[in-house]
Amino acid sequence: MIGLPAGTRIWIAAGVTDMRCSFQGLAAKVQSVLEDNPFGGDVFVFRGRRGDTVKILWAMADGLCVFSN
Numbered sequence: 001m002i003g004l005p006a007g008t009r010i011w012i013a014a015g016v017t018d019m020r021c022s023f024q025g026l027a028a029k030v031q032s033v034l035e036d037n038p039f040g041g042d043v044f045v046f047r048g049r050r051g052d053t054v055k056i057l058w059a060m061a062d063g064l065c066v067f068s069n
Contacts, residue, residue, distance in 0.1 A: 009042045017046035019053050023064045026057045038064065 004010075011034060021029070026046060027038040036042065044057040056067040 004043065005041065010045065011036070011042060012045045013047065015047075016049045017055070019046075019048040019055060019068075021046075021055070023057075023066055026055065026066065027064060030057065 011030075013029070013034070017029065018025070026044065029046070030036055030038040030044050034044070038044065038057060039059040041059055046055045046057070048054070054069055056065075058065045058067070
């Protein structure tokens with residue numbers, strides 16, 4: 001289990017996201033749609049069209065991480 005630092009916000013993106021997006025595509029969505037900094041340490045959760053896939057974008061000290069199921 002990965003522990004989140006205290007004060008980390010978790011954003012759940014409403015609607016459907018193209019699951020072909022990777023680091024750059026998801027970070028661009030965070031910047032343009034949510035108007036937030038993807039490198040700020042918050043966690044961003046995106047859902048696929050069918051609802052059976054999620055991608056989680058999280059910036060750590062080493063860079064961006066994308067977790068997918």
